[in-house]
Amino acid sequence: MTDPTDPTDPTDPTDPTDPNAELPAPFGQRYEVNGHGLQTYRTGEGDTTVVLLPGGGSVGLDMWRVQEGIAQFATVLNYDRGGTGWSSREVKIPRGLREVTDELHELLRVADVAGPCILVGHSLGGLYARYFAARHPEQVAGLVLVEPGHEDFRKYMPKELTDVWDSFDPDNAVPGEIPQEIRDFYRGLFQEAMADFPDEIREPLVANHVHPGWLRIGIREGSNVKALGEEMRAAADRVPDVPTVILTATGIDAFKRAVSxxxxxxxxxxxxxxxxxxxxxxxxxxSQGENRQVEGVGHVTLVMQRPDAVVEAVRDLHPAGRR
Incomplete structure (x- = not known):
């Protein structure tokens, strides 16, 4: 069986004649960055751009409702990292923080995004956002970190939980053939989480999120999280003291229940x-940091079902939002 996430695989994962093929992006613009294509979507207007960094296993359009709200008062750009989502697949993952942030830095250049920007990083995207800020402090006006990954996360967790994490084998997480009932189960979770998304966005997102190729990509991207933590730890003291809002989900969503x-x-x-x-x-x-608790949602669903909390955090940091 061929693997649609393998850049050496000659098959086309978007072949419309294949009933299990991925669906194409509903819209957006593609930029050539460091020799590969990145899928983006930009809306709104204003001088200070807000850049959305999705979590591992996620794509820019998963934050659609966040983008919709921010676009009312600012320019906002979402993108899929190389090797993920609708961006080019020839990029080998997992990658280190330096490589990912090099890519983002070049994307902002070729897309003519003038800084400083506000970075909104969800989960793994929060780790990328902090590392980018450490490397390019002049380009960052503020940070909104949504359930962010962190190099010290394990230190705050009970040993029983970290033992469970250590027993996880990413190479065996997604079998070659995923039973239909499992795909249907997760399809239902995504449909519920994205119930308020327009059909043209929700349908390709849901279909692709339960595609084996996308599932493998999501697991691979975060499979080097310990190495990412060490890389971040070496740069942590260089993160600039910019206005920062952290959003913490206090609920346990259906996605968390499914894996727990x-x-x-x-x-x-x-x-x-x-x-x-x-x-x-x-x-x-x-010096201007705040941790805001967001009730009624979990780690995955916060950006989909409580976009208001993310939009409010951005508004509080954005010059146009404070007017």
């Missing part, structure tokens, strides 16, 4: 409590 089958409720509660302690400390490290 059999895990005691006490352990899930301990994970949330540890996360809150960490994010409080991270926020306190900025």
């Amino acid at each position: 089958t059999g895990m005691p409720e006490e352990l899930l509660a301990a994970e949330t409590a540890g996360k809150l302690r960490l994010y409080d400390e991270v926020a306190a490290s900025f």
Whole structure:
């Protein structure tokens, strides 16, 4: 069986004659960056651009409702990192923080995005946002970190939980043939999470998120998280003291439940409590930092179902939003 995430695979994952093919992007613009194409979508207007950095296994359009809100008062750009989503697949993943942030820096140049920008990073995207800020402080006006990855995350978690994480084998996480009932189950979760998205956006997103190729890509991208943490730790003291808002989901969404089958409720509660302690400390490290709790959603669904919380955070940091 061919692997649509393998750049040496001669098949076309978007072949319309294949019933299991990925669906094409509904719209957007493609830029050539460092020899490969990046899928982007830009809306709104204004001098200070807001750049959306999706989490691992996610794409720019997963933050559609966030973008829709921000575009009311600012220019906003989303993009799919190289090797993910609708961007070119010849990029080998996982990659280090330097390579990913080199790509973003070049994208901003070729897309004629003048800084400084506000970076909105979700999950793994939050780690990329901080590292970019450490390398290019002159290009960052503020940070909104949504359930961000962090190099010290494990230190705040109970050992029982980190033992579970250590037992995870990314190479065996997605079998060659995924049972239809599993794909249907996750299709239902995405459809519910994106219920308020326009059909033209929701349908390709849902179809592709349950495609084996996209699933493998998502797992691969975050499979080097320990190495990313060490890379970030070496640069952490260079993150500029810019206005920063952290958004912490206090709920457990259906996606978390699905991957936590059999895990005691006490352990899930301990994970949330540890996360809150960490994010409080991270926020306190900025002179204008704040950790805001967002109820009723979890790690994955915050950007889809509580876009208002993200938009409000951006508005509080953006010059046009404060007028």
